[in-house]
């Protein structure tokens with residue numbers, strides 16, 4: 635990692651946001667690359683950090699894993715459905731260790747500063763203006779350089795760490811707890827993250843979350859939460875690439891946004907590197923990235939429909955569907971396909987070391 639005392643103003647590429655999407659892009663890049671974030675890398679966690687175990691393993695950050703989970707339960711007022719995840723186990727991981735591990739694989743300059751937008755082709759930050767031929771927006775739902783938040787296209791999640799000792803991953807579907815949303819309990823080695831998510835972007839979730847904690851007999855520590863998108867947004871805006879939540883790539887229904895940000899980030903990074911090396915024009919690179927994302931439109935639509943069902947049909951109907959999906963022949967058909975979505979590879983680690 636290079637220090638940056640005086641900003642060099644012109645770069646080959648600028649990546650805005652140094653969380654999952656930004657780090658996945660940056661670790662593919664070689665050259666004069668500037669990585670910007672308003673926080674130090676890995677210090678501000680917004681996520682429950684649940685993802686398939688193969689994700690940290692294939693990125694060389696297995697040391698970030700806190701707990702491995704072989705099953706997932708969906709609890710509703712009328713029934714509990716258990717999914718066997720053993721063919722593609724999940725894990726919960728330490729956000730800071732994960733992000734610092736990826737940052738160590740990057741050969742970029744990191745600068746902590748807030749980005750306020752693009753003006754005359756330059757990225758405007760608290761530390762001055764920076765230009766680059768290629769700019770990638772990985773700033774999450776705020777979309778700092780691709781036009782700002784998209785109204786009414788976001789879910790909202792709030793969670794807290796608790797001493798609750800639980801096993802497996804749990805989703806709670808209960809209208810009395812949260813209408814048009816879900817709750818979760820994700821064990822993280824020492825205690826569990828307990829949270830609520832609103833599919834319709836309701837952000838006043840602290841009172842119902844406190845009720846859930848009281849009913850579970852545990853106290854809260856500090857709360858964290860934010861918006862996340864629930865539908866695809868444009869993957870390119872003008873000549874700017876967008877990755878992760880900035881491109882609406884968080885999966886609807888399950889609110890899994892880590893894997894898509896890492897997957898599309900890695901693929902976008904590879905395309906950008908080809909452009910930097912002169913093997914592809916910028917226009918062809920933008921088009922290749924748009925085509926890649928377009929290939930996933932259908933599964934996103936299916937998940938969005940399932941999210942709509944979860945939010946708008948009676949919970950007992952949705953619970954019946956989830957129960958059916960947990961049985962043979964359905965589970966062995968869809969679970970491995972879903973669980974293995976977004977293959978990641980170690981090639982850039984080898985190149986960086």
Ligand SMILES: Cc1cc2nc3c(=O)[nH]c(=O)nc-3n(C[C@H](O)[C@H](O)[C@H](O)COP(=O)(O)OP(=O)(O)OC[C@H]3O[C@@H](n4cnc5c(N)ncnc54)[C@H](O)[C@@H]3O)c2cc1C
Nearest residue numbers: 651653654655672681682684749774791878879890891892
């Ligand atoms: C409560 C909650 C729980 C969740 N749990 C899970 C889960 O268990 N598993 C899962 O897969 N997904 C989960 N998600 C969704 C997941 O967190 C996001 O989809 C994922 O973080 C998206 O990654 P990203 O890199 O695109 O954006 P982010 O992780 O949001 O990162 C954006 C980065 O940009 C920086 N930034 C923003 N604005 C600016 C600016 N103006 N200037 C400079 N820097 C800026 C931020 O500091 C941040 O580092 C959860 C979301 C929430 C809210």
